[in-house]
Amino acid sequence: MDAVDSGWSEQVAFLRALVAQPSVLGRTNGVMEVAAPLLAQLGMRVERVGLDLDVLRRQPGFSSPGWSYEGLYNLVGRLAGTGGGRSLVLNGHLDVVPSTPDEHWNHDPWAGEIEDGLFFGRGAADMKSGVSAMLFALRAVKEADARLGGDVVAQLVIDEECSGNGTLACLAAGAVGDACIVPEPFGLAMVSAHPGVLWARVTVRGRAAHAALASGAVNSAEKMYVVLQAVRELEREVNATELRHPAFEGVEHPLNHNVGQLHAGDWTSSVPEVCTMDVRFSCYPGEDLDAVQRRFADRVSAAAAADEWLREIPPEVRFFGFRAEGVIYDGASDIARVLASCHQAVTGRECQRVASTATIDNRFFDLHFGIPSVCYGPAGGQLHAPDEWVDLESVRTCTKVLACTIADWCGAR
Numbered sequence: 367m368d369a370v371d372s373g374w375s376e377q378v379a380f381l382r383a384l385v386a387q388p389s390v391l392g393r394t395n396g397v398m399e400v401a402a403p404l405l406a407q408l409g410m411r412v413e414r415v416g417l418d419l420d421v422l423r424r425q426p427g428f429s430s431p432g433w434s435y436e437g438l439y440n441l442v443g444r445l446a447g448t449g450g451g452r453s454l455v456l457n458g459h460l461d462v463v464p465s466t467p468d469e470h471w472n473h474d475p476w477a478g479e480i481e482d483g484l485f486f487g488r489g490a491a492d493m494k495s496g497v498s499a500m501l502f503a504l505r506a507v508k509e510a511d512a513r514l515g516g517d518v519v520a521q522l523v524i525d526e527e528c529s530g531n532g533t534l535a536c537l538a539a540g541a542v543g544d545a546c547i548v549p550e551p552f553g554l555a556m557v558s559a560h561p562g563v564l565w566a567r568v569t570v571r572g573r574a575a576h577a578a579l580a581s582g583a584v585n586s587a588e589k590m591y592v593v594l595q596a597v598r599e600l601e602r603e604v605n606a607t608e609l610r611h612p613a614f615e616g617v618e619h620p621l622n623h624n625v626g627q628l629h630a631g632d633w634t635s636s637v638p639e640v641c642t643m644d645v646r647f648s649c650y651p652g653e654d655l656d657a658v659q660r661r662f663a664d665r666v667s668a669a670a671a672a673d674e675w676l677r678e679i680p681p682e683v684r685f686f687g688f689r690a691e692g693v694i695y696d697g698a699s700d701i702a703r704v705l706a707s708c709h710q711a712v713t714g715r716e717c718q719r720v721a722s723t724a725t726i727d728n729r730f731f732d733l734h735f736g737i738p739s740v741c742y743g744p745a746g747g748q749l750h751a752p753d754e755w756v757d758l759e760s761v762r763t764c765t766k767v768l769a770c771t772i773a774d775w776c777g778a779r
């Protein structure tokens with residue numbers, strides 16, 4: 367605990383250096399190179415693990431991306447134990463979502479400004495502070511001269527915000543262990559379950575014309591409204607109380623169908639020929655993803671069939687990005703019990719469990735690779751929105767809990 371405290375200002379500086387890298391999709395190598403020296407300092411063997419689609423495609427839980435991985439990589443650090451202990455994977459993503467519109471922020475999204483104990487920035491909570499916590503937890507253990515029996519494997523990954531293929535690539539490359547911790551910002555509580563998450567792109571075709579002749583043309587943006595209404599209706603139905611999965615009992619609106627991107631047109635005085643809409647939608651654990659995709663596509667088709675224009679030129683539905691199953695996590699697994707007891711020891715309070723409405727990379731470990739995992743990290747807010755923040759004291763507490771967990775799990779001497 368003392369070692370965490372004495373390394374604290376360095377930890378905050380490291381977090382600020384991570385946040386200073388605008389590591390959005392396709393631009394993640396910079397942040398990896400900021401983190402790499404720390405892994406080396408920790409005595410880890412550092413490896414850059416690329417994302418090879420030919421390998422990924424054969425893995426369970428693969429999501430087909432709509433973008434290239436050329437030249438991009440994850441970082442894997444391996445610290446060999448002295449033997450006799452259990453191994454542990456620490457996994458955190460370093461990709462972030464865009465910060466735009468930056469002018470809606472009261473703080474520079476990339477500067478790591480601190481106000482009243484809150485640290486602001488894109489990725490501050492989701493989840494660069496969690497990455498700082500897991501690495502500085504390990505550093506504290508080492509500084510306390512504790513020699514770990516089991517190996518520690520750090521996975522710093524990309525593509526968590528759109529597919530999970532970064533983590534999948536690490537696992538496929540053999541970066542595995544007896545258990546895993548992912549410090550996503552769930553307010554020092556453990557995630558008990560999360561829904562499945564999928565992405566779709568709907569394309570609607572209209573009939574372009576000069577605006578002067580718009581009354582005789584077909585506006586694709588206005589036709590997309592038909593599809594949008596259908597998505598809203600589907601969302602209402604799947605969230606019906608009688609369909610509610612018991613793991614989401616206390617959750618007000620478990621399954622969010624989000625219109626995340628909507629694009630049409632290229633000129634104000636032209637009727638737009640094409641409109642595209644990207645939707646993130648979700649389902650309960652145990653639902654078959656093919657059936658969930660079919661349900662979505664069928665709903666779009668049914669709405670189109672009732673429209674004079676769309677009946678003739680039906681919308682196109684394409685699935686890309688997230689194709690992630692829902693999961694229920696075992697709160698009684700060994701790793702969950704060790705972490706909960708460390709949380710209790712550090713904070714004096716019982717560790718709560720919360721159902722998440724977002725997916726997390728833990729799913730690969732538990733569902734596809736048979737590695738029990740826990741998602742537990744600091745407290746933050748405004749994720750994927752302006753003025754994202756993380757509570758610094760919660761980061762410090764999280765670091766202490768993780769240090770204790772690493773020592774307990776891997777066996778410290």
Ligand SMILES: [Zn+2]
Pocket residue numbers: 459492493526550
């Ligand atoms: Zn995250």
